[in-house]
Amino acid sequence: MSRRDGRSTRLQHRPSRAVPALIVGILLLAAGVVLVWLTIARLVNGIWPTVLQGPRDWLTSLVWNSPGVWGIGIAAVVVGVILLLCAIIPGGFNALTVNDAGSNPGGKAAPAQEQETVMTRRAVARLAKAQCSQIDGVGSASATATTKRVHLSVQTPLHDTGDLRNRVTDSVRKSLKTAGLNPVPRVTATIQSKG
Amino acid sequence: MRQTAGTLNRIWLTLLGLVVLVAGIVLLLQASGSLHALLNTARSGNRIVTGDLHAVFAPSWVVAIMLVVGVIIGLLGLLWVITQIPRKNAARTYRLHDDGGEGFTVCEPSVLATAVENQVNTLPGVVTSSALLRGTANAADLTLKVTVNDRTDVQDLIHRIETSTLPDLSRALEAPLQRSRLQIDVSGRTQSTGTVVHSTGTVVQ
Numbered sequence: 500m501s502r503r504d505g506r507s508t509r510l511q512h513r514p515s516r517a518v519p520a521l522i523v524g525i526l527l528l529a530a531g532v533v534l535v536w537l538t539i540a541r542l543v544n545g546i547w548p549t550v551l552q553g554p555r556d557w558l559t560s561l562v563w564n565s566p567g568v569w570g571i572g573i574a575a576v577v578v579g580v581i582l583l584l585c586a587i588i589p590g591g592f593n594a595l596t597v598n599d600a601g602s603n604p605g606g607k608a609a610p611a612q613e614q615e616t617v618m619t620r621r622a623v624a625r626l627a628k629a630q631c632s633q634i635d636g637v638g639s640a641s642a643t644a645t646t647k648r649v650h651l652s653v654q655t656p657l658h659d660t661g662d663l664r665n666r667v668t669d670s671v672r673k674s675l676k677t678a679g680l681n682p683v684p685r686v687t688a689t690i691q692s693k694g
Numbered sequence: 695m696r697q698t699a700g701t702l703n704r705i706w707l708t709l710l711g712l713v714v715l716v717a718g719i720v721l722l723l724q725a726s727g728s729l730h731a732l733l734n735t736a737r738s739g740n741r742i743v744t745g746d747l748h749a750v751f752a753p754s755w756v757v758a759i760m761l762v763v764g765v766i767i768g769l770l771g772l773l774w775v776i777t778q779i780p781r782k783n784a785a786r787t788y789r790l791h792d793d794g795g796e797g798f799t800v801c802e803p804s805v806l807a808t809a810v811e812n813q814v815n816t817l818p819g820v821v822t823s824s825a826l827l828r829g830t831a832n833a834a835d836l837t838l839k840v841t842v843n844d845r846t847d848v849q850d851l852i853h854r855i856e857t858s859t860l861p862d863l864s865r866a867l868e869a870p871l872q873r874s875r876l877q878i879d880v881s882g883r884t885q886s887t888g889t890v891v892h893s894t895g896t897v898v899q
Contacts (some may be wrong), residue, residue, distance in 0.1 A: 507835045508697050509830050515700035517778050519707060524774035531768020537823035538761040547751065555747055564738040572721035598877065599852045610860035611836070611874035616755045616852060629844030629880075647730040648753050678848040688751025 506556045510617045514590040587663065594619045596682035618680065620644045627651060627686070630674040636663050638693060642683065649675070651688040660690045695781035695826055695839055695877070788831035790868070803827035806866060812840065813859050817896045819846025833872040836863065841879045846872065848878060 543560045551622050559569055594617035616627075624644040631640040638654045653667055668686045678684045699856040721731040727738035741782045748758070815822040829835035836852065836858075840848040842851060864871050 505874055507837045509871055510837070510863060510875050512700065516703040516707060517698065520699070520703040521775060521778055523707070524709060524778070526865070527771030527774060528768050529771070531764050531766070531771055533759060533769060534764025538764060540759050541757050542754075542761075552733045558733070559743045559747065562739055562762035563742060564727065566720060568725045570741070572718050572725055575714050575718025577718075579711050579713075579718055582707050582711030582713075583716060586704045586711060589730060594877065597848065597852070597876075599849075599856065599876075610864060611854050611871035613873040614876075616847070616878070618878045618880075622878055625882060626844055636881075637879045677841040679852070686840045 510615055511592050511596060513592060516585055519585040523582070534628045586594060595623055595646050595680050595684065596678045597645075617677075618678070620646065621676065623680065623684070626674065626678060627671045630671050631667055631688075634663075634667055634670055636660075637667065646684065648685045648687065651686070652691070653688055654693050656692050656693055658692060660692055664688050664690050695782070695824065695837055696748055697783055698780050699777040702774075702777060767825045782826060783827055783828060785828045785830070785835070787828075788834075788867070790831050801831070806863065810836070810863055810867075812854065813839055813862065814838065817851055817854050819843050819851060819881075829872055831867055832869045834858070834863070834867055834869065835873045836871055837875045837877075839879065841881050843881050843883070846880075851878075852876065 529615070537548060537551065563570075570613050597616040597618050599614065599616045621644070624642040627644065627649045628642040628651070631637055631642065631653060636655050638653055638656050638658050640653045642649060642651045644650075649671065651667060651671065655663060658662065667688045667690075671688075672683060672686045675686070699785055709848070718731065723732075724735060725738060729735045730737050776825055776842075786804075788801045790799040790801055804827075807827050810825040811823045811830055820840045823841065824839045826837045827834055828837070838855070840851070840855075842848070860871060860874055
């Protein structure tokens, strides 16, 4: 929920489900507007708008086991399951926790009663890519990061890639550990020879 | 930095999902005739609308109820859409002293946030920073976003922030910080500055 008590929320959070919420919110708004417009037209003109004639005829001709009712029922079940899945599936965290316990070696009191330090997934990917680009034999690299895994796609001019994969993963893992990520995500790499 | 409506969205999506799912299941049970066998509802071969719709929707109070329902549904939808806008929820003016007859001292949190940003921007490797203060002067709540270049020693940066910036802010407020949240981002630009040592080809034995 959007906080109004003036306190900060955790920087490491899961997706807020804004897209399904926006879609359902707009549909509710549209339904409300249509209902208000129909009733105001009824109050002003004294009769219901003629646009309702079609739906009314369709509704009066329906029996419970007609294909239309089955279709509406199935659609409602599907929509209900989708909405529930949107709410229940947690999704991945947007950032990784950075350990800052070792940065206060003097044993001084913490500067704040509650501390949180995070690095965004994009930042981790950029850090991994930068570290990877410094390794001899790496032509170009791209990286993607989740909270549990960092994957590097490396292009190399070398014909014989040899132990390049191990050098890349070891170096990047060491770099992420030095940055203080806790836990350190698993580092994987695919090597593509351009030679 | 900005706050979103994650919890509200999950609650409403769950509630609406359950309502729509149950309605769909009931409709399917009724269409198949199972509900008639269980609860003695209308037979599946019967018409859905048995009476005269004109007569049902003719009274003015029915129209009024539909109008109210429409307004409520529309307002709920509109409020839900508006809630999706991420909010800063920044602190209001801090009251540093309030000694009655001796007067009082106030300070805009944005002033302190700018001071924090200026100090953080001088730290090695920092490209830019953004600070936001929440809470009160006696229990301040700092959220700091720092963008660094890809060569920065992150642990050293955290150490510097914790040993200089945060204590300075705490001293300025004359109260310990309640919460400190630090988000580190890495600039997309590859760091090109620094000392580059070219090889001369000389062999030292």
